[in-house]
Amino acid sequence: MTAKNYEAWDVQECDYPSQGTMQEKIAFLLRYAILAPSGPNTQPWKFAVGDGAVSVFADLKRSLPFVDPSNRTLFMSVGCGVANLLAAGDHFGFQPLVSYFPRGQESDLVAEVKFKEMAGQVVSQERDLFLQILKRHTTKDKYADGSL
16 A cells, blocks of 8 residues: 555554553554544544543544534444554553543543553453454455345
8 A cells, every 4th residue: 555545554563552651552552543433434523632641632623524423423334443543452451441522422532541551561452353454445345245
């Protein structure tokens, strides 16, 4: 994947800044978060990196009022971004503490994720999920004939 549209997908585990600052580590985790699926590829999230934490916002400017009038798909997409962030954090040895809608459901702040680095050997609970992040793809093939 070398085209400009695919640059975000050029992320390698070996590039993780294990000796970097907490902010550099979180920025690296966000490279996986932004690869989350979003309907219809609107990528309706914004991230703000703080001291050992990430605030995840719904970017309501990316809403599609005619096809998603209640923003249901938009918020599911943001949730997918949070899920990728958590899987990446777990994989790289962090214990996340997540607060969903910390300002209430009317706020565009969907989640606050605080990361705590775990010392010593870490066994990832989300390894299988993490390994699928870079394998995700979309197909526009015809549906298979027959019942499921």
